[in-house]
Amino acid sequence: MNVEVRQPAAAGPAQTNPAQSRMAIADCDIHHSPKSFNLIHKYLAKRWCDHIDTYGFRARQGNASGPQYPKGQPDASRRDAWPPTGGRPGSDLDFMRSHLLDSCGIELGILNMIRPHPGGFANIELSIAVARALNEWQIAEWTQPEPRLKASLVVPYEDPIAAAAEIDHWAGHPDVVQVLLLSRTQQPLGMQRYWPIYEAAVRAGLPVGVHAFGNGGQPVTSTGWPSFYIEDMIGHSQSCQSMLTSFVMEGVFERFPTLKLVLIESGFAWLPSLAWRMDRTYKALRSEVPHLKRLPSEYIREHVWLTTQPMEEPEPREHLRDIIEWIGWDRLLFATDYPHWDYDDPARALGLKVSPQERQAFFIDNAAALYHRS
């Protein structure tokens, strides 16, 4: 964050700065974008370029540009992340190399395209066309020139058949390591209408990542529209909890026993309490969901990974250790969220005294195993 956050003494850089010790880092949430959307035009049919110029994206929100809640910083970004050559933060590969990859020792960086992610565009044909264009763009201009970076496929998720076709198109491409959805969808993501996406992801051997944000066309909380950006941000952990509940209760993991689900940028400390709640409720109401064969917590333990940024920061920080142990040290994926303002620095983020094995799992091994980059 762009604020001074108190750090416990145990988290001194001498002990925990992985960059200094040159431990390799996997960053599982990096945001890139074109300097200007016009640079995507060469990957798009003229019909769609004209359409976007005239009508815009119409992404199920009222304001034609910008977010529904003004961000806390320009472009929600670190002040030092604006490339010296101009353009948005995250739009210059050379600057990202020196500012992020080299300086933090990032050996594996997962690119998550959310600026924009076309999956929520109300016009499905537009969503399909822009998804293909952005995937071609990110392979040609980001992962091909920079082998440390790998791509998450953006897919037109409100048309799951089309999304599955997009996954099939890229299946087996060495630069593609994940299918990317956003968390705010028209309906809860566990519903059967979305299952073609999971079927295709399993067929391609790709985890499904769900990143916070998007517009499903309904209020961002279960109790209506809040007033403030801070509520929007905190609310991702609530919407993500309901989305995960949907995955479990609909039986997605029963139907797709090899599916791997990655929850991105929604926090992680809420997971144990949610799993306990689901287990308790399931014991009382299992007759409603007879398609489930195991406790909800068992599906979660086997199928779910979470990226770490924005790290919850209890005082004392040691309380976080309980949470991580309840989740499992093998299920967290370190992420910076570069170039955003609430970025987590790998040298300071964890703030716990950890064993070499735990540190290795947290910062690189879990991601390397999940994304097959060991």
Added chain:
Amino acid sequence: MIPPKGAIDCDIHTSIPNLEALLPYLEEHWREIVLLRGMDELNSISFPLKAADAARADWRPLSGKPAASLAQIQSEALDPFDTAIAICSSLYGIQLLHSEDLAAAFARAVNDWMVATLLSRDTRLRGTIVIPTQNPDMAVDEIERCARNPAFVQVLMLAGADTPLGKRHCWPIYKACERHNLVLGIHAGNTYRNPPTAAGWPSFYIEDSVAQAQSFQTQLTSLICEGVFSRYPALKVVMLESGFTWVPTHMWRLTKYWRGLRMEIPWVDRSPDEILRDNIRFSLQPVDTPPNAADLERIFEHLQSDRLILFSTDYPHARFDGTDAMPDGLSPSLMQRIAIDNPRETYARLTETVA
């Protein structure tokens, strides 16, 4: 474990036996309307009556609803636990109505029914004022009308509301609560003005039920961020049937983002964590218990306070067997605080004598 004798049970429920039972308490116009229009029972899908958790098997009568009479409540919820005081609420679906006038009429009827049927007949019972949340002005009128009776100690709102509850249009309700030392009790439930999860309408009741906790989390965020407690520092909020094992991690996230974004909400001039400690409490049952009892101690360690949880049985909902209303893993001193001290410190009107 069994709660200490003399406990204060902060969340029990009574069922309105049926619409007919309210007719004597409705003004003549509304009584005619109910009959003329053939209105249905106001049962909410938040609480399917036959679902296993809606009532314990031994608390289901052969006919009629659970918890629908004084005798049922006395013999099932009060006597077996040696309860000193129990705070009772009705979850009849009044907040779901779209007509403000109809909701206000039914709120008056339910409150008067509760006084006549329960509160005036057993001094161990205290009541929760049902208000027409659809219209804050009418809600305040109902609070003013009922607050004269010291047996009412709390005002009821639902966790899934028309808007986040911190929104300024709700503030007259909070002002009235503060004026009368009434606790604002936010209970599980939903007006269903919005999809009951932030991810949309789910397929199953079980998802709606799990999602109640996320609605409480959202309300906690809203009440703090909008500045309700900066404006009404004496207001006490109790989250009822909310679960509480989520509270520490939610506060970590809320406090972290407050540090980063407090310029957006400058009226929140101290840490959300401090505000929570001064103004917000949670009822005990149902407990989203970790698989190992020892881990519940870790949750209390994370809460960093023994003041936040208030004893409740959640009667007649099925949350535990027999009289084991206290989860395993709590020390005797913590049980004492939860069962007696914390409720007394929270519900100021419990010190008043009731007739």
